[in-house]
Amino acid sequence: MNLAIILAAGSGVRFSSSTPKQFITVGGKPLFCHSVEAFEKHPEIDKILIVTLERFIQKTQAICEKRGYDKVIDVIAGGSTRQTSSFEAMQYLQYVLSENDTVLIHDAARPLLPQRVISEHLSLAHDYPGVITTLPCTDTICESSDGKALSKNLDRKKLYLAQTPQSFRFGILWKAHQQARDRHRTVTDDAQLLVEQNLPVAMAQGDARLLKVTTQEDLAIIRQWLKEMDKNV
Numbered sequence: 001m002n003l004a005i006i007l008a009a010g011s012g013v014r015f016s017s018s019t020p021k022q023f024i025t026v027g028g029k030p031l032f033c034h035s036v037e038a039f040e041k042h043p044e045i046d047k048i049l050i051v052t053l054e055r056f057i058q059k060t061q062a063i064c065e066k067r068g069y070d071k072v073i074d075v076i077a078g079g080s081t082r083q084t085s086s087f088e089a090m091q092y093l094q095y096v097l098s099e100n101d102t103v104l105i106h107d108a109a110r111p112l113l114p115q116r117v118i119s120e121h122l123s124l125a126h127d128y129p130g131v132i133t134t135l136p137c138t139d140t141i142c143e144s145s146d147g148k149a150l151s152k153n154l155d156r157k158k159l160y161l162a163q164t165p166q167s168f169r170f171g172i173l174w175k176a177h178q179q180a181r182d183r184h185r186t187v188t189d190d191a192q193l194l195v196e197q198n199l200p201v202a203m204a205q206g207d208a209r210l211l212k213v214t215t216q217e218d219l220a221i222i223r224q225w226l227k228e229m230d231k232n233v
């Protein structure tokens with residue numbers, strides 16, 4: 001079975017609006033719906049689990065019903081960090097999935113998810129315990145240890161931007177999450193948990209439009225792209 005997890009439990013501190021960014025209306029629907037619909041549409045995705053803020057669970061369920069999402073099995077509460085939200089999903093799914101099922105974890109804040117990326121993930125997930133979405137870095141990245149002076153430039157050829165989805169064999173990720181929790185290890189994404197255990201994580205080719213809405217400026221760019229895509233239909 002292939003199950004998609006939509007992480008929509010963030011509070012959007014950097015976006016700073018009274019409505020959390022994942023619920024802002026974009027292209028005629030709440031932002032998180034764009035990701036849900038990408039998975040609803042993909043023929044190889046069987047089920048979807050949405051993780052959101054406790055106070056938005058009912059609203060999210062109502063939106064899913066109204067929009068007729070038939071793959072959404074539940075809407076559950078996340079945690080205070082992305083890692084704990086992902087952990088909550090795993091904890092719930094231990095009763096739903098088998099060890100060898102595949103979970104695809106996606107940020108609700110990345111609304112423009114191409115079908116091609118989902119297909120590439122599912123095909124790589126046959127051979128690898130983990131799959132991440134990446135884009136080669138086009139800018140030179142530099143490092144500063146004190147925030148004032150340059151320490152070094154990093155080798156661009158070896159650098160990639162990490163996007164979502166990230167996909168995993170459920171049993172392996174659930175174990176890695178439990179170990180990280182027991183060791184009080186904090187990470188910013190799930191793929192890091194596998195890398196730290198020397199497990200191979202394959203790279204699927206990302207997309208510039210898989211931009212994450214972090215600030216208001218990002219949302220303006222997404223709105224513009226949606227308009228252009230609409231004209232192309």
Ligand code: CTP
Pocket residue numbers: 007008009010011012013014015022051078079080081082083085106107108109110212213214
């Ligand atoms: N996320 C989550 N649970 C959290 C934090 C984040 O499910 N406790 C989700 C967000 O809803 C988002 C994705 O993880 O879809 C990426 O997180 P980010 O862009 O950092 O969103 P926020 O944490 O909401 O924003 P900020 O860091 O500015 O507060």
Ligand code: MG
Pocket residue numbers: 010082
């Ligand atoms: Mg965050």
